[in-house]
Amino acid sequence: MADVVEVRGGPGLRQEHRLVTEIPGPRSREWDARRAAAVAPGVATTMPVYAVAAGGGVVVDVDGNSLIDFGSGIAVTTVGASAPGVVDAVREQAERFTHTCFMVTPYDGYVRVAEALNELTPGRHPKRTVLFNSGAEAVENAVKIARAFTGRTAVVAFDHAYHGRTNLTMALTAKNVPYKSGFGPFAPEVYRAPLSYPFRDGGLDGPAAAARAIEVIESQVGAENLAAVVIEPIQGEGGFIVPAPGFLPRLAEWAASAGVVFVADEVQSGFARTGRMFACEHEGVVPDLVVSAKGIAGGLPLSAVTGRAAIMDAPGPGSLGGTYGGNPLGCAAALATIDAIAADNLLDRARAIGTTMLDRLGRLRDDDPRIGDVRGRGAMVAVELVEPGTTTPDAAVAGRIAAAARARGLIVLTCGTFGNVVRLLPPLSMPDILLAEGLDVLGDAVAATR
CATH class of the missing domain: 3.90.1150.10 (Aspartate Aminotransferase, domain 1)
Incomplete structure (x- = not known):
């Protein structure tokens, strides 16, 4: 390994496009x-x-x-x-401790991240947050929370959706190969509705596309059976599909009227990626639950579900969590990431x-x-x-x-x-x-x- 190129990252890394060999070398x-x-x-x-x-x-x-x-x-x-702030925060936290498990002996960083997410996510209502490791884990827990709150079991996802690789999130995900093929059977009570896809919708506007989706949900699932609709405000793996204006607000309005939990999967589109902290803000949509991951912690594994306090309080003590959820290093990185988004x-x-x-x-x-x-x-x-x-x-x-x-x-x-x-x-x-x-x-x- 002596011939490995020695380069350090950080602010001293030269910002240049340079090829010295073929790719890959x-x-x-x-x-x-x-x-x-x-x-x-x-x-x-x-x-x-x-x-x-x-x-x-x-x-x-x-x-x-x-x-x-x-x-x-x-x-x-x-x-x-x-990012220098993230590197410094992680180094400082690692020198203190790398893990205690928040469910055993809690620490301030987890609480500070929850407070920050309660403030940053859309809406001024009382909120709670729970931290996990990956986007798929957070999506799966958002569904658990919605089911606990509503007492219903059905969940609706959308055409072209991608929500993860666990069993439940594979059921929510639309694409077969490589994500689902050969891995079934999948979690039951997951249904699919048509998305607004302007390039392929033949001029159908957002409200009309929402009406089409709602008709499918009401006729094939029934609002009385539905715990949650789970949707990416801008789809990621599905093709970076931006729904037509009016689609998301109308869908959220219908969910509220039907007592259905509206879950915004902001794993890829959240944390400043789209020019707003969360993509649903572009149309003023206030989800019941927001799922965060990916950009949340500057490269360290961390994810979150943040939502209305009444919904988040539905699962009983001990029913949410995980050994590594809200790891102290990830929390330190997340707080530094939030600071960097504002400062820069x-x-x-x-x-x-x-x-x-x-x-x-x-x-x-x-x-x-x-x-x-x-x-x-x-x-x-x-x-x-x-x-x-x-x-x-x-x-x-x-x-x-x-x-x-x-x-x-x-x-x-x-x-x-x-x-x-x-x-x-x-x-x-x-x-x-x-x-x-x-x-x-x-x-x-x-x-x-x-």
């Missing part, structure tokens, strides 16, 4: 051979370059390549992969990044009939690829574009039920010059695949 290929022998193949890798440092807007690999990061570890490193004006930064990306990608769309749609909010933007002149998904061209971008040193991800969407999630710490260069690289990749 020889050392990454060596490490990947070890991975193949040691790691279960079910854990797939998008880009087999092995990181030794990351921060700002770059990831440096073991071969010395400095890659532009348009992935943020799937929307996790929103404030950067080595990252809500404004997300909006500025979004304006730049949508403008540049919109011009690409105008010049290339394979680009059917460009959409998103803030630093959560996607390009949907189709057969020219149609809305027929073209996953092959999306894959070629992503591969060409990665070969040029740009980290990008694909997504979508049909696998035809390239999604862009730059960290909000990325400097403008690197953002522009990343978009240039993506443009070159698009041109190279024509």
Whole structure:
């Protein structure tokens, strides 16, 4: 291991796009051979370059390549992969203690995170928070809480949804391969309703799309049986689908009138990613329960369910929690992340990044009939690829574009039920010059695949 590139992250990491080998390089290929022998193949890798440092807007690999990061570890490193405040907070907490289990001997950090989330999530009503480890775990517990409160069992999720890989969240998730195939049977009493998908809805507006969904729910499930509707205000893995204006407010209004708990899964869209702290704020929606994860703790595992006190108080003592839930290091990182979002004006930064990306990608769309749609909010933007002149998904061209971008040193991800969407999630710490260069690289990749 003596030949490993020695690079430190943090504020001293050079913010540059630099390729010194092909992608992946020889050392990454060596490490990947070890991975193949040691790691279960079910854990797939998008880009087999092995990181030794990351921060700002770059990831440096073991071969010395400095890659532009348009992935943020799937929307996790929103404030950067080595934000100084987060690093300092974690170091300080680790020197005090790494774990006691909040359910055994509690500590202040957990309570401070709960207080902060109660304040930051939409609505001025009394709230409570409970902390977990992953987004899937938090979604599953949101359903438990809704069932305990309502005394009902049914749950509705939406077309193209992604909510996780546990048994219940696989049932909520729409996409079969690779998330569900071969892993059933799944948790019962999960139903699906149509989402507002403007690119594919033939001009159907938000209220009309909500009426369509409500009709399906009422006729196929029945409000009297329904504990919760669970929805991503902007879908993540499903294709960065932004519902038409009016869809979410009308759905939330119906849920309130029917006594159904409205759960906003903000795992990917929350924590400043879209230019608001939570994506549902763009339309003034106040969910009953908000699920947070990914960007919540600057790269450390932490998740949360925050909601109306009356709902959150329904489960009895001991019915929620987990050994690692609200780990002290994750809590310290979350508090530092919240401070960084405010101190560095990252809500404004997300909006500025979004304006730049949508403008540049919109011009690409105008010049290339394979680009059917460009959409998103803030630093959560996607390009949907189709057969020219149609809305027929073209996953092959999306894959070629992503591969060409990665070969040029740009980290990008694909997504979508049909696998035809390239999604862009730059960290909000990325400097403008690197953002522009990343978009240039993506443009070159698009041109190279024509």
